[in-house]
Amino acid sequence: MSMCPWTSRCSYNGSMQTGAGSTRPRVTVLLGYEQDPVSWRQRHAAGETLDETPYGYELAREWCDLTWARSHDESALSGRVRRRIAAMLGYDLVHAWRNRGVLREADVVWTHTEREHLAVAALPFRRRPRVIAQSVWLWDGWPEFSRRRRRRVARLLGRHSVEVTLSPENARISERAVPGRSVAFIPFGTRVTTELNHTAHPETGPLVLAPGNDVHRDWVLLREVAVQLPRIRFRVATRRPAALDLDWPPNADVGPATVDQLRQLYAECSVVAVPLRANSHASGVTVCLEALGAGRPLVATDAGGLVAYLEGSATLVPESDVAGFASAVSEAVARKAPPPNDILARRGLTQHDYVWRFVRLTRALIQGTWDDAITAVRPVPMP
Numbered sequence: 001m002s003m004c005p006w007t008s009r010c011s012y013n014g015s016m017q018t019g020a021g022s023t024r025p026r027v028t029v030l031l032g033y034e035q036d037p038v039s040w041r042q043r044h045a046a047g048e049t050l051d052e053t054p055y056g057y058e059l060a061r062e063w064c065d066l067t068w069a070r071s072h073d074e075s076a077l078s079g080r081v082r083r084r085i086a087a088m089l090g091y092d093l094v095h096a097w098r099n100r101g102v103l104r105e106a107d108v109v110w111t112h113t114e115r116e117h118l119a120v121a122a123l124p125f126r127r128r129p130r131v132i133a134q135s136v137w138l139w140d141g142w143p144e145f146s147r148r149r150r151r152r153v154a155r156l157l158g159r160h161s162v163e164v165t166l167s168p169e170n171a172r173i174s175e176r177a178v179p180g181r182s183v184a185f186i187p188f189g190t191r192v193t194t195e196l197n198h199t200a201h202p203e204t205g206p207l208v209l210a211p212g213n214d215v216h217r218d219w220v221l222l223r224e225v226a227v228q229l230p231r232i233r234f235r236v237a238t239r240r241p242a243a244l245d246l247d248w249p250p251n252a253d254v255g256p257a258t259v260d261q262l263r264q265l266y267a268e269c270s271v272v273a274v275p276l277r278a279n280s281h282a283s284g285v286t287v288c289l290e291a292l293g294a295g296r297p298l299v300a301t302d303a304g305g306l307v308a309y310l311e312g313s314a315t316l317v318p319e320s321d322v323a324g325f326a327s328a329v330s331e332a333v334a335r336k337a338p339p340p341n342d343i344l345a346r347r348g349l350t351q352h353d354y355v356w357r358f359v360r361l362t363r364a365l366i367q368g369t370w371d372d373a374i375t376a377v378r379p380v381p382m383p
Helices: 035-044 054-064 076-090 094-096 098-106 114-122 137-142 146-158 168-176 219-228 259-268 284-293 321-335 344-347 352-366
Strands: 025-031 065-068 108-111 128-133 162-165 183-185 209-211 234-238 252-255 269-274 298-302 315-317
Touching: 025 054, 025 114, 035 054, 054 065, 054 137, 054 352, 076 114, 076 137, 094 098, 094 108, 094 114, 108 352, 114 146, 114 298, 128 209, 128 352, 137 168, 162 352, 168 183, 209 259, 219 234, 234 259, 252 284, 269 284, 269 321, 284 344, 298 321, 298 352, 315 321
Parallel strands: 025 065, 025 108, 108 128, 128 162, 162 183, 209 234, 209 269, 234 252, 269 298, 298 315
Antiparallel strands: none
């Protein structure tokens, strides 16, 4: 380990001690409204999520005293007011304010997007908790922000111990836009789906699966690819109107899918396709990792910093290249699909790796030492 890049911010004024007999850090996880474990389990039971708890953060309980911010009951009117304030500010201040008690008690607060961490920064704490401020869409929207909004966001970012991103592109943009802070790229990780076995149906022809609901999916490009490849079936698993409203060819089936249906589709498909428009936040990374874990050939647009995750493991096609994407899909369909493998574990891209990075970063913030395992795209040792 080396000294923490933000040593001046790492002095600790809580009760945690290091070394022999050390106590566990108190971590509060603040996610978006209705993304707390209670709400999440309800969605899981309804077949809407793969994980029983959000993003695997519950795995940290072995090393941290974990507290979850909760989604407080609200009337229809108060819900509208909360959402309107969040839309105006760009972060959910009311949700954070309702959870100020558990935030105040934390040694370190974990957040998943800027909608949470900017809200924490805006709260009037006397003793401000350290925050692992993970940004996802913030820097995609930055060019459209007014000067006033940029100044406000920059001021709030300056209150955080560290900002982390899931894409090296986002990290570079952040460092240039608001210099003088600690910013780090932390590789994402997802559950491994190696239990799937390929169950293709030769009588119906090859199947290309294109799941996802991110706004940066390039459904127009995929529609053109489907037109060019009429003998290949396409299953576009999305609820996005941008996809549903397109005039798709007969070989494309478009509509939402439950978690169980997606499992079956991953088992049946010949190729997974992730068409993307320009972005900086690694749009599509979850689907890409799921495809690799399931042993499916992957064709994706080279956008958003995905190359940091996929180099050598997928076919990456330049943005807006319909012919190139169609050719890559055809070639991938012609190849025999590899069996499910341990590529995610070998690269440190499992859900355990992701959560262990957060645990190690929490310790780095408290102890004032940096751990290279936090940002490296390789397996993370157990904390």
